[in-house]
Amino acid sequence: MNQRPSVLLVDDARDMLELLRRNMTAMGLTPFAANNVVDAIEVLGNSQVDLVITDLNMPGIGGLQLVKYLSQHHPGLPVLVITGYPDLNNAVEVMKLGALEYLVKPFTQEELRKAVENVLGARIVEAEAEDDVPEVFHGIIGRAPAMRELYRTIERTRNNRATVLITGESGTGKEMVARAIHYNSTWSAAPFIAVNCGAIPDQLLESELFGHVKGAFTGAITNRAGFFQAADGGTLFLDEIGNASPAVQAKLLRAIQDKRITMLGATKPQQVEVRLISASNNDLLAMVRQGTFREDLYYRLNVIHMQLPALRERTTDIPLLVDHFNKRFSKELGKAPLRFPPRIMDTITGYIWPGNVRELENMVHRLVIMKDRTVEMEDLPAHMKMQAPQPASTGALTTLAEVERQHIRRVLEATGGNKTKAAEVLGIDRKTLREKLKGEEGP
Ligand SMILES: Nc1ncnc2c1ncn2[C@@H]1O[C@H](COP(=O)(O)OP(=O)(O)OP(=O)(O)O)[C@@H](O)[C@H]1O
Ligand SMILES: [Mg+2]
The missing domain is CATH 3.40.50.300 (P-loop containing nucleotide triphosphate hydrolases)
Known part of the structure; x- marks a missing residue:
């Protein structure tokens, strides 16, 4: 697996550090973070770092001393300095000491990106060209970008x-x-x-x-x-x-x-x-x-x-995980793997999975125990079917009343026609549900 460049971020301000961390990740770099110079030097001692981004004004040892330290102990390591107090003397000094870029707060994401690209440019492009990342890594299933x-x-x-x-x-x-x-x-x-x-x-x-x-x-x-x-x-x-x-x-x-x-x-x-x-x-x-x-x-x-x-943020991995657990549990039980028809898989993929992979794993386990061949709609837990996305039948826009009618119908179907349960799921009382159903059963 190709390695992406890593960047050490040093800033005592919590929000700035988190902001930098997010931006670096978005640029495809691996961020290491330290909120003081002592910790930063420790990270440098035991990790391979390709770029340092540091604040200048920090309590205790300041960024200037870090830049000095880097020029002596890690010559050639690119350094980008960030400061909230633009001061020409400081700027000249850090540049003399080997900082390659000097960025004044507040800066835009674009300015940050440009500055990082200036010192690292070629390497970022290289990293983006790779695509040999596996879809299983030490048993972890998933090939979504995250x-x-x-x-x-x-x-x-x-x-x-x-x-x-x-x-x-x-x-x-x-x-x-x-x-x-x-x-x-x-x-x-x-x-x-x-x-x-x-x-x-x-x-x-x-x-x-x-x-x-x-x-x-x-x-x-x-x-x-x-x-x-x-x-x-x-x-x-x-x-x-x-x-x-x-x-x-x-x-x-x-x-x-x-x-x-x-x-x-x-x-x-x-x-x-x-x-x-x-x-x-x-x-x-x-x-x-x-x-x-x-x-x-x-x-x-x-x-x-x-x-x-969260699993709902990487829905493309859901069929992969279903397949994985299906094979694993059926092998354990000495059975043939179950078949999940497309409609079933769509429903599973459309569900929000509040319990994430563990919930999915448990559901597939249960299905493998209970079923022998093909999974049917009625085998899925009721709450899952309620969340199934609407089939875009005509593609036409409908009224709110129509959406409500369809939703009530689906909930009723899922609760096996139990109106008390359906009302509970819908968050309305039985009487209101009855009112709404009257219109439904009308001519
Ligand atoms: N990407 C994945 N691929 C395969 N199995 C996974 C994956 N993610 C989680 N699982 C399985 O889901 C279950 C829950 O995973 P794990 O215990 O690591 O979650 P967790 O984040 O620690 O949960 P909690 O916060 O509840 O402790 C485990 O059985 C694990 O094997
Ligand atoms: Mg855990």
């Missing part, structure tokens, strides 16, 4: 330990992606340890994560390693990170910053080398804005961000 982008980003994590944050609705495959990152990496032979941060009580999480020594607390009768030690050399997957309490967030931050952990009750810290992958189906950035998730930890965990698309 999925290909995902595989490229996973490829980018192969040889470094940059932290990864995976976000996406429930059932979109976050855990699957976390495993793919691990098994695609240089450290695939080392352990992959998954921890559900929401499932462990607060008092226990610290000893679970970092381990404890004998006598650390009542009941600690032996030394016991924590998840960090168990994952040493490999990957620690922190699932549902949004549920980590403030105390645990603070401990995690310290562990990441120091790269050392201290077992509960121990006096000496120990060194561990782990890649941290976190996942969340809440909007962590919104939690940062609300003050319920630490911003410093957010950026520490989120050097690389992978946002998984």
Whole structure:
């Protein structure tokens, strides 16, 4: 798989960093993000970076010092400087130090794109020409553009330990992606340890994560390693990170910053080398804005961000997934795969899948168990048929009343003529439904 250029973004302003991240992804680059220079230098130390975009004015060490550092330690690495305070002296100085472009805030997306193209142009064009991305990647099914982008980003994590944050609705495959990152990496032979941060009580999480020594607390009768030690050399997957309490967030931050952990009750810290992958189906950035998730930890965990698309955003992959699960489950059950006629497949593709791939997987599993040959309309769950798109019969525009009539008919059909259920689905009371049906049954 061809690699796309990667770009390290450095800015202390949260919104600017996210804006840059979005723009870089849209341009086909893989963004790494850091909200301060110290973290940025760490990323540079362990990842291959093709371009750096940095802010100048930041608390602590400023962008100018980063540019200086880059010219000494990474000569030839293209640097694009962004600043909110245009200052000719600064501009001259950063250019002398080797920055190739200087962009003043506020800038348009177009100006940003031009500036990036100026320093990287040829390489972007190269990356766009490739199209050899597979449609199955470590068991992940999907060839929609968002999925290909995902595989490229996973490829980018192969040889470094940059932290990864995976976000996406429930059932979109976050855990699957976390495993793919691990098994695609240089450290695939080392352990992959998954921890559900929401499932462990607060008092226990610290000893679970970092381990404890004998006598650390009542009941600690032996030394016991924590998840960090168990994952040493490999990957620690922190699932549902949004549920980590403030105390645990603070401990995690310290562990990441120091790269050392201290077992509960121990006096000496120990060194561990782990890649941290976190996942969340809440909007962590919104939690940062609300003050319920630490911003410093957010950026520490989120050097690389992978946002998984909802299934309804990649409908072209739905038949692929149906086929995959159909084959898998029928093989497990020793049956021939089911047939999904086009009309059925259309209905399945038109559904909004609030539970995403997991919901689809469960439905196909159920069908393979219940059916023997061909899937029929009546085999699909009622709520799915209600959402089926209208067949564009005549293509003519209809009145609202007509749309309502058709919709009521479909809901009734789906509920097997049960008016109480239909009224409930439609969000109206039985009496109103009866009124509406009177017109329907009229001459
Ligand atoms: N792209 C995919 N290809 C094949 N199977 C998938 C894909 N995405 C998800 N699945 C399957 O769907 C199920 C849910 O995936 P997973 O557990 O990774 O989702 P999740 O995002 O972690 O969900 P949650 O937020 O509820 O924990 C699993 O059985 C997984 O194998
Ligand atoms: Mg999960």
